Amino acid sequence: MSLIPATILTGFLGSGKTTLLKRVLQEAHGQKIAVIENEFGEENIDSDILVSDTKEQIIQMSNGCICCSIREDLRATLRDLAEKKRKGELDFERVVIETTGVADPGPVAQTFFMDDEVAESYLLDSILTLVDAKHAPSQLNERQEARRQVGFADQIFISKSDLVSAEELEALTHRIKHMNPRAPQKAVHFGEVALNDVFDLRGFNLNAKLDIDPDFLKEEGHEHHDHAEGEHCDHPSHAHDHGAGHHHHVDDDVKSFVFKSNRPFDAAKLEDFLGAIVNVYGPRMLRYKGVLYMKGTDRKVIFQGVHQLMGSDLGPAWAEGETRCNKMVFIGIDLPKDIFLQGMEQSLVDA
Numbered sequence: 001m002s003l004i005p006a007t008i009l010t011g012f013l014g015s016g017k018t019t020l021l022k023r024v025l026q027e028a029h030g031q032k033i034a035v036i037e038n039e040f041g042e043e044n045i046d047s048d049i050l051v052s053d054t055k056e057q058i059i060q061m062s063n064g065c066i067c068c069s070i071r072e073d074l075r076a077t078l079r080d081l082a083e084k085k086r087k088g089e090l091d092f093e094r095v096v097i098e099t100t101g102v103a104d105p106g107p108v109a110q111t112f113f114m115d116d117e118v119a120e121s122y123l124l125d126s127i128l129t130l131v132d133a134k135h136a137p138s139q140l141n142e143r144q145e146a147r148r149q150v151g152f153a154d155q156i157f158i159s160k161s162d163l164v165s166a167e168e169l170e171a172l173t174h175r176i177k178h179m180n181p182r183a184p185q186k187a188v189h190f191g192e193v194a195l196n197d198v199f200d201l202r203g204f205n206l207n208a209k210l211d212i213d214p215d216f217l218k219e220e221g222h223e224h225h226d227h228a229e230g231e232h233c234d235h236p237s238h239a240h241d242h243g244a245g246h247h248h249h250v251d252d253d254v255k256s257f258v259f260k261s262n263r264p265f266d267a268a269k270l271e272d273f274l275g276a277i278v279n280v281y282g283p284r285m286l287r288y289k290g291v292l293y294m295k296g297t298d299r300k301v302i303f304q305g306v307h308q309l310m311g312s313d314l315g316p317a318w319a320e321g322e323t324r325c326n327k328m329v330f331i332g333i334d335l336p337k338d339i340f341l342q343g344m345e346q347s348l349v350d351a
């Protein structure tokens with residue numbers, strides 16, 4: 001049986017989750033979508049199916065699962081739903097989980113990887129985070145749950161942009177980008193969103209897609225001339241436009257950085273380093289993903305993780321004429337960037 005795709009919809013209190021979900025369910029008319037609401041206890045099955053190709057492999061676990069927590073209530077609900085589907089008692093092909101506004105998406109996501117039965121039935125597609133343009137600035141200041149929700153996201157939807165000025169929206173977008181440069185941001189008016197922005201984003205798949213906001217890389221580049229080794233990796237041809245578009249920078253605890261290099265990794269060294277680092281910093285590592293250039297293979301190595309759970313796989317071969325390089329983004333809570341970058345650097349083959 002093919003895996004059932006699941007989407008986690010999160011966002012702080014009143015950010016517009018229900019509004020968006022209702023729109024999506026209307027739009028997905030003719031598709032069977034099971035919705036698991038808030039407290040995970042009850043489910044209601046809404047209309048109809050999205051047919052999707054779920055053959056791709058889901059992330060494989062490696063070590064260090066001990067401190068990861070899962071949502072027992074969600075596990076029970078997911079198992080129950082899958083069981084009913086198997087028996088033909090319920091007919092649905094997709095699940096959306098709407099979390100409460102104050103939920104930490106970590107344990108919700110981990111439930112899909114740490115419970116064998118759940119992992120055998122479901123494929124976690126992505127985490128969607130709603131951000132309320134009007135209230136997010138103060139919510140992000142005051143509540144770590146709100147910051148975590150942004151850090152975990154594969155896709156950010158900004159609601160209520162009709163209630164703020166263009167400048168306020170721009171400042172918020174900029175702030176979010178620093179927390180999570182992986183997730184595209186899109187303003188949505190009362191949940192008006194296209195289905196292909198919501199489903200089959202494959203945020204957790206070991207695919208070779210790693211889109212990091214180019215503006216973020218540009219700014220990172222300015223900060224970090226000492227880690228210039230992979231500079232051509234991204235071949236950004238932009239001029240250094242000092243002065244333009246500079247914002248007051250909010251120093252959130254949830255933030256991100258990128259490691260880049262043109263030198264290949266030594267697989268054993270990298271495994272040692274990452275194995276050690278997740279033991280120490282795993283609880284603070286929200287999401288990380290890399291497309292890596294590894295010695296000994298002509299294929300890209302795809303690596304990704306959530307907290308202590310990480311997986312890797314061989315991706316497609318490097319194309320003829322393509323510059324082989326490493327690019328990995330880490331999103332976490334006050335991670336010591338220098339320790340990470342140095343450890344990664346030391347896991348490269350000797351120059």
Ligand SMILES: Nc1nc2c(ncn2[C@@H]2O[C@H](COP(=O)(O)OP(=O)(O)OP(=O)(O)O)[C@@H](O)[C@H]2O)c(=O)[nH]1
Nearest residue numbers: 012013014015016017018019101159160188189190
């Ligand atoms: N102005 C404006 N209001 C919006 C927009 N999107 C949602 N809202 C309103 O915001 C309020 C909260 O929306 P909900 O969809 O209930 O938010 P929620 O995230 O499900 O809320 P909780 O479940 O309480 O956390 C409602 O009154 C919506 O009508 C938007 O784009 N613009």
